[in-house]
Amino acid sequence: MVDTYIFKALADPTRRKVFEKLAGGSLNASALRDGLEISQPAMSQHLAVLRAAGLVREQRQGRFVNYEVDPDGIASIGTWLARYRAYWPKRIEALSDLLKDMDQ
Amino acid sequence: MVDTYIFKALADPTRRKVFEKLAGGSLNASALRDGLEISQPAMSQHLAVLRAAGLVREQRQGRFVNYEVDPDGIASIGTWLARYRAYWPKRIEALSDLLKDMDQ
């Protein structure tokens, strides 16, 4: 199951923080450690999990590895979530925001 | 973190199957076991996890406990996902379906 990797990856609070940081723009592994109290190997392992889940992709640049959000990952969640749209409350702010953004 | 409970709950394939079954309509704990090869206590424990995550809610009816999808749970995921709408691919089928449904 592809979904299992994604949900497992997002089940960890540290990984969600990392993902949110990347949503603000591409960053390398060291920069991602700022603020989060986490060792270098721990970050490396978290990034490997996020990458395996398809939530993040990397781009080597010399000594640095730049990470960025992989749209495929969130698309997968969107696809999964869409299966349950029948239960989506009619008036939820986040959804109307989403709707507005798409209507362009 | 509320999100942690939700993502942890959905990280298990069996729980996702249970949730999908419930998306097709309300069912009691025994009916949910059909098809899934799972013991009665295991199902009870899975349902407890889904319930604690806010993905599912229960309703006692005599000896039976009826479970159904809790819209608050998927709304939480939608809210979380909406934070990353900037990375959402423009043309994903599930999304346009969602859009269509909302435009009513």
Place this chain on the structure above:
DNA sequence: ACGATACATAAGCATGTGCTTATGTATCGG
């Protein structure tokens, strides 16, 4: 060429997770 830097990988360990069997609690039918 060499030390420093950026990151990955390996191994070990504490804790979490999902299952099992056993048992408890409540409601139903007769």
Place this chain on the structure above:
DNA sequence: CCGATACATAAGCACATGCTTATGTATCGT
């Protein structure tokens, strides 16, 4: 009332997970 049914809870166990320290690999600056 009493056995059967529906479900929950407890305890124990195998395995997964996230961390640590130690070490490996590749690139940079000089």
